[in-house]
Amino acid sequence: MPTLSDISPRSAAWVTPPMLVLGFVMLSAPLWLGAVGLYQYLGIEIAIWMIYALGFNLLFGYTGLHSFGHGAYLGVGGYAFGLFQHHVGSSLWGGLAAAILAAGLAGVLVGAAVSHRRGIYFALLTIAFGQVFWFSSIKLHWLTGGEDGLLNIPRPPLDLVFLEVPLGDNLSLYYFVVAVLALAILALWRMVNSPFGRILQAIRQNEMRAAFVGYEVWRFKLMAFVLSAMFAGLAGGLFAMAQESAYPDVMSLHQSGLIVMMVLVGGGLVSFWGPVLGVVLYFVARDVLGALTETWLLWYGLMFMAMVMFRPEGLAGVLHRLRRRPEPGATPRPAASEGA
Amino acid sequence: MALFEARNIHKRFGARVVLEDISLSFEEGQVSGIMGPNGAGKTTCFHVLTGRHAPDRGEILLQGRSIVSLPPQRVARLGVARSFQIMNLFDDSTVLENIVLALPAFRARRRKLFSAAFADPGLLDAARGILDQVGLGGREWEPSVSLSYGDRRALEIGVALAAQPRVLFLDEPTSGLGTEATQNLAQLIKRLRQRYTIVIIEHDMRFLFQLADRISVIHWGQVIAEGTPEQLRANKWVQRSALGELA
Amino acid sequence: MVQLAPHLFNGLTLGLLFALIALGFTLIVGVMEVLNLAHGSLFALGAYIALTMIDPGWAQNTALGSFWLGLPIAARYAVALAFAPLLVALAGMLLERCLRPTYDKAPLYGLLLTFGAALVIEELIRLGWGTGERHLPVPGAINGAFFFGGLIFSKYKIFAALFSLAAIGAVWFFLERTPYGAIIKAGAHDSEMVRALGYDLARLRMFVFGFGAALAGLAGIVMVPIWGLRPHVGIDVVIPAFLIIVLGGVGSFWGAVVASILVGLAVGVTGAYAPAWSLMSMYLLLIAVVCYRSRGLFGRKSALER
Numbered sequence: 031m032p033t034l035s036d037i038s039p040r041s042a043a044w045v046t047p048p049m050l051v052l053g054f055v056m057l058s059a060p061l062w063l064g065a066v067g068l069y070q071y072l073g074i075e076i077a078i079w080m081i082y083a084l085g086f087n088l089l090f091g092y093t094g095l096h097s098f099g100h101g102a103y104l105g106v107g108g109y110a111f112g113l114f115q116h117h118v119g120s121s122l123w124g125g126l127a128a129a130i131l132a133a134g135l136a137g138v139l140v141g142a143a144v145s146h147r148r149g150i151y152f153a154l155l156t157i158a159f160g161q162v163f164w165f166s167s168i169k170l171h172w173l174t175g176g177e178d179g180l181l182n183i184p185r186p187p188l189d190l191v192f193l194e195v196p197l198g199d200n201l202s203l204y205y206f207v208v209a210v211l212a213l214a215i216l217a218l219w220r221m222v223n224s225p226f227g228r229i230l231q232a233i234r235q236n237e238m239r240a241a242f243v244g245y246e247v248w249r250f251k252l253m254a255f256v257l258s259a260m261f262a263g264l265a266g267g268l269f270a271m272a273q274e275s276a277y278p279d280v281m282s283l284h285q286s287g288l289i290v291m292m293v294l295v296g297g298g299l300v301s302f303w304g305p306v307l308g309v310v311l312y313f314v315a316r317d318v319l320g321a322l323t324e325t326w327l328l329w330y331g332l333m334f335m336a337m338v339m340f341r342p343e344g345l346a347g348v349l350h351r352l353r354r355r356p357e358p359g360a361t362p363r364p365a366a367s368e369g370a
Numbered sequence: 371m372a373l374f375e376a377r378n379i380h381k382r383f384g385a386r387v388v389l390e391d392i393s394l395s396f397e398e399g400q401v402s403g404i405m406g407p408n409g410a411g412k413t414t415c416f417h418v419l420t421g422r423h424a425p426d427r428g429e430i431l432l433q434g435r436s437i438v439s440l441p442p443q444r445v446a447r448l449g450v451a452r453s454f455q456i457m458n459l460f461d462d463s464t465v466l467e468n469i470v471l472a473l474p475a476f477r478a479r480r481r482k483l484f485s486a487a488f489a490d491p492g493l494l495d496a497a498r499g500i501l502d503q504v505g506l507g508g509r510e511w512e513p514s515v516s517l518s519y520g521d522r523r524a525l526e527i528g529v530a531l532a533a534q535p536r537v538l539f540l541d542e543p544t545s546g547l548g549t550e551a552t553q554n555l556a557q558l559i560k561r562l563r564q565r566y567t568i569v570i571i572e573h574d575m576r577f578l579f580q581l582a583d584r585i586s587v588i589h590w591g592q593v594i595a596e597g598t599p600e601q602l603r604a605n606k607w608v609q610r611s612a613l614g615e616l617a
Numbered sequence: 618m619v620q621l622a623p624h625l626f627n628g629l630t631l632g633l634l635f636a637l638i639a640l641g642f643t644l645i646v647g648v649m650e651v652l653n654l655a656h657g658s659l660f661a662l663g664a665y666i667a668l669t670m671i672d673p674g675w676a677q678n679t680a681l682g683s684f685w686l687g688l689p690i691a692a693r694y695a696v697a698l699a700f701a702p703l704l705v706a707l708a709g710m711l712l713e714r715c716l717r718p719t720y721d722k723a724p725l726y727g728l729l730l731t732f733g734a735a736l737v738i739e740e741l742i743r744l745g746w747g748t749g750e751r752h753l754p755v756p757g758a759i760n761g762a763f764f765f766g767g768l769i770f771s772k773y774k775i776f777a778a779l780f781s782l783a784a785i786g787a788v789w790f791f792l793e794r795t796p797y798g799a800i801i802k803a804g805a806h807d808s809e810m811v812r813a814l815g816y817d818l819a820r821l822r823m824f825v826f827g828f829g830a831a832l833a834g835l836a837g838i839v840m841v842p843i844w845g846l847r848p849h850v851g852i853d854v855v856i857p858a859f860l861i862i863v864l865g866g867v868g869s870f871w872g873a874v875v876a877s878i879l880v881g882l883a884v885g886v887t888g889a890y891a892p893a894w895s896l897m898s899m900y901l902l903l904i905a906v907v908c909y910r911s912r913g914l915f916g917r918k919s920a921l922e923r
Contacts, residue, residue: 033462035467143904147907149724150652150728151863151911151912153725153728154903155903155904157859158900158903158907162900162901162904169893169894217484220483220484223486223487224483224485224487225476225479225481225482225485226480226481226483227483231460231462231463232460232463232471235462235463236459236460238442238458239458240471241441242446242452242458243477243529244443244446244472244474247443250480283856284849290732325743325744327736327740328737328740331733332733334736335733335734338726338729338730338733339715339719342722
């Protein structure tokens with residue numbers, strides 16, 4: 031099974047072939063989305079969820095910290111974006127900054143409490159904290175609008191100092207989100223191949239050894255948690271803008287579980303690109319299978335179970351296996367010594 | 371003054387006293403051995419000396435500075451490196467990366483989020499130098515899981531060396547090794563003794579007696595004998611026990 | 618203080634009900650070190666199967682169906698209480714079969730697999746029983762309310778609490794006082810030992826999982842007349858079960874019981890002063906305890922920490 035960390039010496043490259051492929055697909059999508067029976071808004075959703083899933087995988091796949099309450103930070107980001115527009119002023123950059131900072135702050139609070147915990151206890155605490163955020167968003171009606179959600183969030187125009195681009199229609203918003211996605215991918219790609227990122231991966235592989243070669247393990251875990259929450263917050267802000275509203279639903283355990291499923295099905299445990307594949311598969315399954323049958327989640331769930339049982343390395347792992355020709359060293363050796 | 375000194379260490383787990391008033395000192399540039407029967411408290415002693423467990427009482431000094439009750443990462447950064455009895459490597463990573471991660475020069479760059487981890491040729495050369503020392507030169511891009519048992523031991527020691535330690539602790543380095551691999555390991559330690567202060571826990575007496583300058587025998591959580599291999603051969607207790615037969 | 622008493626009583630009752638939910642969950646965690654996220658869905662499945670057994674609307678035109686529907690509801694309820702959990706046990710055994718490839722991997726995979734199973738069971742319930750709210754009929758004798766000391770009590774809640782108490786006692790007796798219990802507990806600490814004693818570990822695991830699932834189903838039948846029956850009731854149930862296990866300490870039987878009652882009391886008392894936030898109290902309780910004692914109240918070191 032390939033792993034996230036068996037990286038070749040060339041890994042320092044700024045731009046890699048998969049990035050170009052993804053860039054080409056995303057940029058050309060508006061031309062063919064309609065032709066294959068899909069629609070522009072789906073493109074926005076997919077791009078936003080890619081940011082979310084890639085950021086989540088910094089924590090889940092790379093650091094090996096299995097958070098099951100990550101929807102909280104997506105939700106916090108969405109509310110922060112909306113509240114900024116309502117109470118501070120209509121500003122795209124201000125709203126996104128607020129989303130990232132609010133989610134980062136939530137990440138610091140939770141991360142400080144969970145970064146000394148391991149394994150299932152870590153997962154359970156993230157669930158408990160996730161539920162607290164979800165529950166609060168429902169109950170703090172005066173702030174969040176409760177179950178009705180925070181409505182009438184505007185889509186502020188893109189302000190580039192000398193140029194102002196309205197983002198009211200889905201096509202321009204799509205291109206904006208894709209641009210943010212590109213920046214997020216570049217940042218995350220640099221991060222996982224940086225000294226910091228390699229230390230995170232070392233901690234995943236062997237926490238005790240990492241401590242004995244001198245690293246403050248919990249600080250790195252906390253940092254990974256906060257960074258990952260910030261990416262979720264960014265995605266949440268964009269999502270609030272796309273939906274023009276923010277709801278508690280994204281913070282539920284159900285939704286937090288879905289992002290785990292997407293990342294795993296795509297192969298986030300073995301590849302940087304796993305989350306991207308997983309997000310595409312989920313949304314296409316939702317829309318294509320969902321158009322055919324109301325029970326598409328049943329089929330998606332069954333596929334997920336089969337994946338966990340037989341191919342835990344996910345879609346990326348399967349592609350890796352198909353692409354790689356058998357190596358000479360991998361062929362079974364003749365059983366010459368067995369008689370001895 | 372000894373480079374590393376432990377004074378009157380006590381350690382108990384619940385009602386069980388594992389270490390009872392242990393005092394040890396390790397001289398700079400020497401190979402020191404700790405031996406004793408299974409369950410004598412050797413490994414616990416190692417864990418206490420390297421920061422994994424805090425002792426209940428007692429003092430641990432590195433170059434006269436107290437390091438008692440510091441967490442392992444702090445002890446490590448002060449120049450105490452160790453290998454583990456059970457293999458403890460970064461298994462998904464390459465041989466080279468295992469070494470690089472332990473280099474102080476790499477650790478100094480730990481806050482860099484956006485620069486390439488292995489772009490610095492100086493780092494890679496330093497790591498290759500250590501791999502040459504432990505006999506793993508030329509195998510830097512192999513995943514560490516695919517190494518043989520003996521090679522993994524050598525890599526363990528390499529990781530410990532990479533930290534540029536003042537004291538190198540080796541916990542049962544021969545466990546699980548065959549005769550040939552054990553001899554290779556002895557050769558490796560003989561090469562390293564010129565440059566490092568080494569402490570070895572071992573139950574393979576032959577191995578320890580050919581390498582160590584001084585040996586401490588631990589039994590029932592206490593140091594029951596201490597001295598050069600020759601002095602220990604003459605020691606009545608050691609002669610009477612099974613240890614004497616080997617020596 | 619006088620006003621607090623009914624809330625304490627309410628909390629205690631709720632705690633006993635939580636304990637019933639947590640029983641099967643803690644059994645599976647303790648023996649197999651699998652956190653069964655499908656526990657809540659098996660709970661819901663038990664209730665839905667019981668619903669069909671008590672009131673098989675589609676069968677009323679058949680001879681057997683009309684005979685069955687002619688029986689008093691108490692009889693049908695009793696039969697459902699006895700047999701629906703057995704069908705849930707079969708579902709649990711099937712799930713255990715699916716879990717086998719994950720045993721030699723990190724605990725994460727068991728968690729993920731059961732999460733997928735929860736989704737699948739929930740969707741199957743939607744498919745079979747529809748998405749709307751359903752109502753599980755209960756016999757008249759345990760329905761309604763009675764007055765005592767100037768307060769109103771729900772007869773059904775009392776029945777459910779007593780039933781939980783009996784179930785806790787029965788499970789304790791089974792684990793502590795029978796040879797089967799001894800084998801299961803041996804499996805909890807040392808699977809090698811089970812093999813060495815000549816028992817088939819695969820069958821033991823399947824049995825334990827089936828047993829845990831049956832307890833989930835049983836809890837479902839007893840609980841849904843209080844909580845209502847919806848396809849996603851499972852997720853409302855698995856989370857408290859989860860929290861209780863962590864609070865009590867993974868794998869500890871009495872830890873789970875004590876934690877259930879603590880959670881019940883916390884929810885009951887918060888309900889007296891800030892009803893809207895009553896469910897929040899259990900999360901805060903968990904966070905407070907686990908931040909202070911990382912393995913819960915009675916927890917030991919476990920493989921799940923890897």
